[in-house]
Amino acid sequence: MQVTYLGHGCISVSINNKTLLIDPFITGNPLAKHINIEELKVNYILITHAHQDHILDVEAIAKRTEAKIISNYEIVMHYIAKGFIGHPMNHGGNCVFDEINIKYVNAIHTSSFPDGSYGGQPGGFVITHNNKSIYVAGDTAVTFDMKLIPMQTKLNLAILPIGDNFTMGIEDAIIAADFVECDKILGCHYDTFPPIEIDEKVAVQKFKTSNKELILLDIGKSIFI
Ligand code: NI
Numbered sequence: 001m002q003v004t005y006l007g008h009g010c011i012s013v014s015i016n017n018k019t020l021l022i023d024p025f026i027t028g029n030p031l032a033k034h035i036n037i038e039e040l041k042v043n044y045i046l047i048t049h050a051h052q053d054h055i056l057d058v059e060a061i062a063k064r065t066e067a068k069i070i071s072n073y074e075i076v077m078h079y080i081a082k083g084f085i086g087h088p089m090n091h092g093g094n095c096v097f098d099e100i101n102i103k104y105v106n107a108i109h110t111s112s113f114p115d116g117s118y119g120g121q122p123g124g125f126v127i128t129h130n131n132k133s134i135y136v137a138g139d140t141a142v143t144f145d146m147k148l149i150p151m152q153t154k155l156n157l158a159i160l161p162i163g164d165n166f167t168m169g170i171e172d173a174i175i176a177a178d179f180v181e182c183d184k185i186l187g188c189h190y191d192t193f194p195p196i197e198i199d200e201k202v203a204v205q206k207f208k209t210s211n212k213e214l215i216l217l218d219i220g221k222s223i224f225i
Pocket residue numbers: 049051109110139166
């Protein structure tokens with residue numbers, strides 16, 4: 001699996017020849033000006049919740065690529081009504097797409113669309129292929145529900161928000177890493193706006209003190225799992 005950080009909560013995961021794009025917010029991110037959404041190869045767009053900073057580029061990318069939109073029922077129906085292709089899920093459900101198992105899991109957050117309309121309940125995803133699994137937490141607080149994940153799935157990577165204010169901050173993300181039993185963390189949802197700016201060195205050191213690795217990628221850079 002190739003995991004690429006595209007800024008804020010936007011991650012792309014490439015498995016075999018298929019690419020899942022999670023929470024595209026690129027054209028609105030001043031830190032991601034070097035990423036061209038016209039060049040992204042995308043087969044599936046996964047959306048954790050309906051906030052603007054997670055859906056901004058969904059329509060432009062889905063229109064060009066005809067990617068299938070995967071999210072909760074309300075979000076997917078919103079896009080199907082606009083003529084896009086979608087597959088609705090809900091919390092606790094699994095579905096397999098091109099041999100990639102996707103599970104929609106709980107998150108503690110909110111999920112309104114930018115116009116205030118209902119975006120269902122927010123979630124995260126567990127993505128599994130060939131005995132390798134990634135947890136994409138989405139925007140969330142730390143929650144005991146995270147302990148359910150390692151009961152079924154041994155994670156190779158957890159992608160956690162660390163910017164505080166709207167989501168977990170560093171200390172709570174360290175607890176979340178314990179809950180999901182994963183010591184390899186990719187941080188996201190930080191530095192995009194002033195309320196979520198972090199000191200990267202301090203963040204990495206705090207995880208290290210808890211015997212965990214916090215990876216902070218430059219936007220556009222990848223790791224392989
Ligand atoms: Ni949000």
